[in-house]
Amino acid sequence: MKALAQLIVLAKKSMTFAFVALFTLSVVLPLLWMTMTSVKSSPEIFASPWGLPTTPHWDNFANAWKAAGIAHYFANSLIVTTATLIFLIPIGAMAAYIFARYPFPGSKLLFGSFLGGMMFPQFLIIVPLFALMSNTHLLDTKIGLTIVYIAYSLPFTIFVLTGFFQTLPKDLDEAAMIDGCSHSRTFWQVMLPLAKPGLIVVGIFNGIGLWNEYSLALVLANSEQNKTLPLGIANLAMVMHYSGDWGALFAGLVIVMVPVLIVYWFFREKIHETMLAGAIKG
Amino acid sequence: MFKWSGLSQNKKFVGFDNFKDLFHDNVFWMALLHNAEIFAIGGSIILILGLGVAHAMQGNGRFTRALRSVYLFPNIMSLVVVAVLWQFLYNPRMGLFNAVADLFGKQKHRLDILGTPGTALPGVIITFVWFAAGFYIMLFSAGIRQIPEEVVEASKLDGAEGFVRFKKITLPLLWSVGRIALVYLVINTLNVFALVFLMTTGGPDRKTEVMLTYLYEQAFVNSDYGAATALAVANFVIVMAVSGLILKLTKNDPTGATR
Numbered sequence: 001m002k003a004l005a006q007l008i009v010l011a012k013k014s015m016t017f018a019f020v021a022l023f024t025l026s027v028v029l030p031l032l033w034m035t036m037t038s039v040k041s042s043p044e045i046f047a048s049p050w051g052l053p054t055t056p057h058w059d060n061f062a063n064a065w066k067a068a069g070i071a072h073y074f075a076n077s078l079i080v081t082t083a084t085l086i087f088l089i090p091i092g093a094m095a096a097y098i099f100a101r102y103p104f105p106g107s108k109l110l111f112g113s114f115l116g117g118m119m120f121p122q123f124l125i126i127v128p129l130f131a132l133m134s135n136t137h138l139l140d141t142k143i144g145l146t147i148v149y150i151a152y153s154l155p156f157t158i159f160v161l162t163g164f165f166q167t168l169p170k171d172l173d174e175a176a177m178i179d180g181c182s183h184s185r186t187f188w189q190v191m192l193p194l195a196k197p198g199l200i201v202v203g204i205f206n207g208i209g210l211w212n213e214y215s216l217a218l219v220l221a222n223s224e225q226n227k228t229l230p231l232g233i234a235n236l237a238m239v240m241h242y243s244g245d246w247g248a249l250f251a252g253l254v255i256v257m258v259p260v261l262i263v264y265w266f267f268r269e270k271i272h273e274t275m276l277a278g279a280i281k282g
Numbered sequence: 283m284f285k286w287s288g289l290s291q292n293k294k295f296v297g298f299d300n301f302k303d304l305f306h307d308n309v310f311w312m313a314l315l316h317n318a319e320i321f322a323i324g325g326s327i328i329l330i331l332g333l334g335v336a337h338a339m340q341g342n343g344r345f346t347r348a349l350r351s352v353y354l355f356p357n358i359m360s361l362v363v364v365a366v367l368w369q370f371l372y373n374p375r376m377g378l379f380n381a382v383a384d385l386f387g388k389q390k391h392r393l394d395i396l397g398t399p400g401t402a403l404p405g406v407i408i409t410f411v412w413f414a415a416g417f418y419i420m421l422f423s424a425g426i427r428q429i430p431e432e433v434v435e436a437s438k439l440d441g442a443e444g445f446v447r448f449k450k451i452t453l454p455l456l457w458s459v460g461r462i463a464l465v466y467l468v469i470n471t472l473n474v475f476a477l478v479f480l481m482t483t484g485g486p487d488r489k490t491e492v493m494l495t496y497l498y499e500q501a502f503v504n505s506d507y508g509a510a511t512a513l514a515v516a517n518f519v520i521v522m523a524v525s526g527l528i529l530k531l532t533k534n535d536p537t538g539a540t541r
Binding site: 024045130256264268271 | 331334335338339347349351352353354355356358359360361362363365366367368369370371375376377378381412415416417420421424469473475476479480494497498501502507510511514517518521
């Protein structure tokens with residue numbers, strides 16, 4: 001009897017293991033396949049799509065970067081994402097500091113409306129937004145897209161940073177004030193450096209989201225000149241259906257994916273916390 | 283609520299006509315049905331996978347944590363990469379699914395999964411599950427970690443193991459996390475856009491059309507901004523109503539715990 005019970009436990013354990021292993025494989029296999037295909041030549045991709053590459057074709061990456069114009073889209077994404085973060089983080093931090101430290105009549109309501117904005121799917125206002133951008137001649141400009149990105153990222157940024165400022169001890173800003181710091185000096189020279197870990201996490205989190213953003217960019221900045229990386233790759237995928245340089249396309253996909261995954265891997269624990277904070281408290 | 287095409291000043295007040303048109307629009311109902319299918323089928327698979335994987339890997343060691351991070355890879359990458367990658371996995375000439383089918387003898391007729399009306403939506407749903415599951419695994423894992431150690435120990439002493447413990451202890455104590463997961467699923471499945479737009483653009487024959495791809499078509503292909511905005515409002519009301527209903531229906535925690 002005892003042996004039978006042990007056998008059942010063993011069977012259950014191995015079933016659990018098989019389940020997890022199968023799931024892991026189904027997540028990882030497509031990504032590995034994509035990476036492997038990015039160093040194969042186009043004829044090879046068609047002849048044996050699942051075979052290992054005979055000789056690695058690193059020139060796929062050069063082709064994607066130069067000939068297929070990934071470099072240009074990459075630069076656009078870099079400009080828009082960086083510009084957004086440069087404005088987003090200080091504005092978000094200032095607002096969050098006030099929400100955390102100096103409640104005023106109506107501040108709860110205002111904070112609540114920011115939370116609402118966080119849950120609101122941005123695509124639903126795409127038509128009025130399109131009209132607004134068009135009327136202000138910001139349609140299809142990098143500046144316009146940046147402004148929209150700042151507004152779209154603010155609610156979440158304020159939400160996370162308010163939580164962060166609330167965890168900082170009050171004694172610190174009070175001590176600074178007693179020592180004769182003005183409100184603004186207290187904020188810029190005492191509180192903001194203390195909030196640095198929070199600012200970095202929010203910056204990384206928003207940076208990844210903006211780097212990947214597709215829907216808003218599709219409607220608001222769709223010309224060849226202003227396309228960001230996701231739009232560029234989508235376009236490339238369409239073009240390659242006709243021209244057939246599949247190797248370069250897969251290299252392009254890897255170029256989009258890898259920087260994000262590297263950054264994610266370094267900050268993964270913090271990113272998980274931020275995601276869960278948004279999910280459970282929001 | 284205006285008849286308004288393009289960006290002219292030519293607006294005509296038409297009252298609720300845009301909404302009347304919407305309710306008589308078969309494409310809208312079809313799109314809504316597809317959203318509902320993605321929620322019902324994809325959502326169920328995601329919940330089962332999320333709960334199952336989170337329950338199976340309860341440890342919080344280095345390796346388990348790293349694995350959970352790997353599950354989030356699809357969620358962290360650009361949706362464009364996900365969509366293009368899966369277009370190739372479904373590709374009749376070189377895709378994974380046809381390669382698997384070939385293992386059981388060479389197929390004469392190769393199935394174009396995204397190009398065939400009957401299989402396109404299931405294809406999109408599988409991709410959605412692949413993309414989204416990691417987040418729900420993380421959510422449920424966090425929920426399981428919140429369960430007090432003593433409860434788990436006590437149930438072990440009482441002989442509750444494996445599936446019994448999962449059913450009697452883990453599942454009820456995950457109630458509040460489960461509610462959040464459901465509301466998230468409603469929002470994410472009713473507002474799915476980029477994935478469908480990139481994989482199928484709603485085709486073939488509108489068999490994968492969802493509300494927001496139709497909104498895009500109405501606004502930026504047909505330039506019917508009034509109809510598109512009416513659709514946006516309808517979408518918002520539906521999401522709010524369904525989320526509210528779910529929160530209300532699941533209000534009574536069976537464990538009686540108020541958290």
